[in-house]
Amino acid sequence: MRRQLTTLIVxxxxxxxxxxxxxxxxxxFPLFMWGLQGGVQFLAVSNTSSEGETFxxxxxxxxxxxVNLGELLVKELDAMTRINASIIYGSVINTTLQVDSFSQAVSLVKEKGISPLLYIPENFTTVYDNFTDTESSVVPAVTxxxxxxxxxxxxxxxSTALQIVLSSSPFTKVTYHKVTSFKLERIVFEGEGEESFFLLGLIAFIATLIAVQAPASYISAAFSGEREKHTLEALLALPMRRIDILLGKVIAAFILTLVFAVSNIFGMVVFSKLVRADLSPYQMFVVTLVLVITSFVAxxxxxxxxxxxxxxxxxxxxYQFVMLIPTIFVGFSAIFGTVPDKLTWVYLIPWMHTIAVLQKILFPQILSNSTLxxxxxxxxxxxxxxxxxFVMVSFIVxxxxFARESILKS
Amino acid sequence: MGIIEIRGLNKFFGSFHALKDIDLTIREGEVFGLLGLNGAGKTTLIRILMGLLNPSSGSVRVFGIDPSTNPLPIRKRASLLPQECQAYENLTAMENILYYGLMQSEAPKEELIERANYLIDLIGLKGRENQLTKKFSGGMKRKVLVARSVVGNPDLLFLDEPTTGIDVLGARKVRNLIQKLSRNEKKTIILTTHDLTEINLLCDRVGILVDGELKAIGTPDELEGQFQAANIEDIFSSLVEGRIGGDEE
Incomplete structure (x- = not known):
């Protein structure tokens, strides 16, 4: 049995x-996809470089x-403007303005066009000190x-730079408001918010898309291809149970997925260089792991x-119909926002879970307020x-x- | 007792009656020719014997084992060359042959390589064994499949139209191989073919299937005597066209 299985896999x-x-x-394909997305991002960033932009x-x-955490925050942001790989590299930070209240700050932006503006309130350090992990509501800290x-x-x-700083030590408990325009619409950043997750959402989308697409050609060659090319009958007539033949093909698919994962790591390195996102080895490991899981589910x-x-x-x-449409739907929801409450059925789509795992492993502190x-x-x-x-049910089905008689003629 | 024992075998696909009350015994070491038009039930019968399809009714034993409940011991000793089978195009001829050898036989790899080389030489593919079969003609691919089906040294061989698509010289080499396997290695071979010369040359006994019914069984001489015909071709045509009734005669 072991020799047969090994022979089949080889x-x-x-x-x-x-x-x-x-x-x-x-x-x-993974190298191409990461490179392409990275290139598009690179061009977008190049055309709208942070260089020379003032905040x-x-x-x-x-x-x-x-301690004065406000000063520390400003210091960290200032440092980022001088780090070559940073997304706000080259931008200018202006700390000369002074106001007596938040409403004055709003007026500066609204009436005098001084924008974008980061407002750190008087009680920023106090909020931090009093904030506990068990607190269920979001405590606004900076705007x-x-x-x-x-x-x-x-x-x-x-916004992303701010999020990076606030999700690193010692700010990991802090959240912030982002006021977009002046319709008094306030978006509380709770992790699955919009803008700050754009890059991560994009990465999750690309990873899912690649992971779902990659196995398609092997699966069709290894199963319907065997039937189409008239190689299946002789294979089934070998002294091996059909479940073992299936297992051999699944193991082969899994090994190919690992090869694919390595290719993705190279792709991500290229991507991170192009978008200056500085993905850490840990982040890349998590993305790769989730990608392998996704691919296996697919x-x-x-x-x-x-x-x-x-x-x-x-x-x-x-395959394309069943896989691609949900993937695109899930991908867009990952990039552009959270899943609306009424659409929780989308959690039936397995890719929702792969993206959720990715986001929750990478940014647990941000998502701690939006858990299921x-x-x-x-x-x-x-x-x-x-x-x-889901994988188990898929394999049982x-x-x-695979065991039915009509597999030979369908 | 035969190596294959079939009693009252019926097979239905929905309402279509593919095999009708088949009774057949095949003895060890004989070459049995199965004749029939396309759709007569030859492939269905072979698939049932290999445990790929289940009978609707009746009893089937191969090496004394029921293939519908326990096909693996049969498949260790029996090999199938399906009618429409293809080689794996992204494997070389040698890889194709060894693949099935390693899957079917427990012999050491070196022994299988030796046998594969012997077979490659015998079917006239020497020098091409390390080429991918996607570069081969249809006939050459078929030869690879013939070699692949016998490399594991099975006791029983189901060869479903083994010479289809092979040129005259190639077909002769395949026939020689079948003769060698039968005479020197005492293999039991079930051969389906449309080539009546092949039947006369190779088969000890012949069975004629017409619309799922086994109309005649016997040696070519017995059948010629029974049906008072000059050759198997006449008997076959008469049975297929309904000019004689087979079993009722």
Missing amino acids: QELKQAMRNKSLVFMFIV YVINRDLGNST LLSRPDDNALFVNDL TGLGISITSFAKDSKTANTV TGNIILDIVFHLVYLFL AARL
């Missing part, structure tokens, strides 16, 4: 590595007896004010789909268990379909 991999479209999907900071923080006619990408970069679902299809073309069409179960660790476990069950 031959599957050998064939896959000699198949140009599979090599493209597993190795070239204003009003720090009214009184601090406590030992970023901007106008509709501001350079939106710069404001976005500034494999399970894909095998079930292709077992129904009469040929590779039909299999590919059905009330605890971020429980949330992650819940998402992973859902994915595990696939095994049933």
Whole structure:
């Protein structure tokens, strides 16, 4: 049995590595996708570089007896403007303005066009000191004010930079308001908010898209392709149980997914260089891990789909339809905002969980207020268990379909 | 007792009656020719014997084992060359042959390589064994499949139209291989073919399937005597066209 399984896996991999479209999907496609997205971002950033852009900071923080966190925040932001890889590199920070109240700061932005402006209130350090992890509501600490006619990408970069600082030590408990325009519309940044998650959302979207697409060509070649090319009957007539044949192909798919993951790591390095996002090895590891899980889930679902299809073309069409539409939907929701309450059914789509795992592992402190179960660790476990069950159900369905008599003639 | 014992076998696909009350015994070491038009039920019968399809009714035993409940021991000793089978195009001829050898046999790899080389030489693919089969003609691919089906040294071989698409010289080499396997290695071979010369040359006994019914069984000589015909071709045509009734005769 072990020899048969090993032989099957080796031959599957050998064939896959000699198949140009599979090599493209597993190795070239991730590099291309990350590079393409990075390039687009790079061009966007190049055209609207932060260089020369000015932002204003009003720090009214009184601090406590030992520290003034407002000053520390300003210092960190100032440092970022001088770090070459930073997204606000080259921008100018103006700290000369003074006001007596938040409403005066609003007036400065609204009436005098002094914008974007970061307002740090008098009680910033106190809020931090009194903030506890168990607190369920979001405590506003700092406010970023901007106008509709501001350079939106710069404001976005500034917002991301602010988020990076506030989600690092010692600010990990702090949240902030972002006031966009002056319709008195306030968006409380709770983790799954819009602008600050743009980059992470984009990464999650690309990763999911690639991970869902990559196995398609192998699955259609390994299952409906066997039938279409008339190699299936002889394979099924070998002294090996069908479930073991299926297992061999799934293991081969998993090994290809690991190759694909390595290719993605290279892609992410290129991407992070292009967008100057400075993804850490930890972040890349988490993205890769989630990507492998996603790809494996897609494999399970894909095998079930292709077992129904009469040929590779039909299999590919059905696969694209079933996979791509939810992926795009989920991807856009990851980039542009949170899932509306009435649309919680979208959590039936497995990719919602892969993206959620990604976001919750990378930014637990930001998402601690928007958990499903009330605890971020429980949330992650819940998402992973859902994915595990989804894979199991997919493989059981696939095994049933693969074992049926009509597989030889459908 | 035969190596294959079939009693009262019926197979339905929905309302279509594909095999009708088949009774057949195949003895160890014989080459049995299965004749029939396309759709007569030859492939269905072979698939049932390999445990790929389940019978609707009746009893089937291969090596004394029921293939519908326990096909793996049968598949360790039996090999199938399906009618419409193709080689894996992204594997070389040698890789294709060894793949199935390693899957079917427990013999050491070196032994299988030796046998694969012997078979490659015998079917006339020497010098091409390390080329990907996607570069091969249809006939060459078929030869690879013939070699692949016998490399694991099975006791029982199901060869569903093994010479289809192979040129005259190639077909002769395949026939020689089948003769060698039968005479020297005492393999039991079930051969389906449309080539009546092949039946006369290779088969010890012949069964003629017409619309799922086994109309005649016997050696070519017995059948010629039974149906008072000059050759198998005449008997086959008469049975297919309904000019004679087969079993009722």
